[in-house]
Amino acid sequence: VWKGRYKIDNDKLGMFTRELSEEERARLEKLLRRMEFADQRKTTLYRALETLINIQADYLLSGEPGRRRPLSQRTVAKNLGVDPSVLNRLVSNKSVQMPWGTEVPMGVLLPSSKTVGRERLYHLACGSPAASDEDLAAEFEKNYGIKLSRRSIAQYRKELGLGARGRRDN
Secondary structure, eight states: OEETTTEEOHHHHHHHHTTSOHHHHHHHHHHHHHHHHHHHHHHHHHHHHHHHHHHTHHHHHHOOGGGOOOOOHHHHHHHHTSOHHHHHHHHTTOEEEOTTSOEEEGGGGSOOHHHHHHHHHHHHHHHSTTOOHHHHHHHHHHHHSOOOOHHHHHHHHHHHTOOOOOOOOO
């Protein structure tokens, strides 16, 4: 009955259903609609995973959180041609096993820009603990090509519990 991977071969289905009663045909059509919906959902999940794997390949190969790329559910949904709410429901309560063996929520592969920035700053700040906010901002821009203000650096440090190192000149 199934033709290809995602579609029902209606010609073959018609041959099987000719001898069915109306009630049996209605039940079969209802079942087929449910199967198509499940298949469509499964396909969207696989496509989402494939997209996430391609975008987060550096992170998945290295295992370094600082190598994750910022990615919104809205962007992935647009690439998949689905509504963001569909992707949100699809990702909710799902987990993936990482190449290094740990199981994490699927949302780990959809970090915000702020989350990625904090992780990268944490790595830089741990590498040079005496660096000022201005020094870290310059290093951040040099390493990642992203300009962060001194205030953003100070806020990220506070959120990470690293304490303030740089002070504003009065």
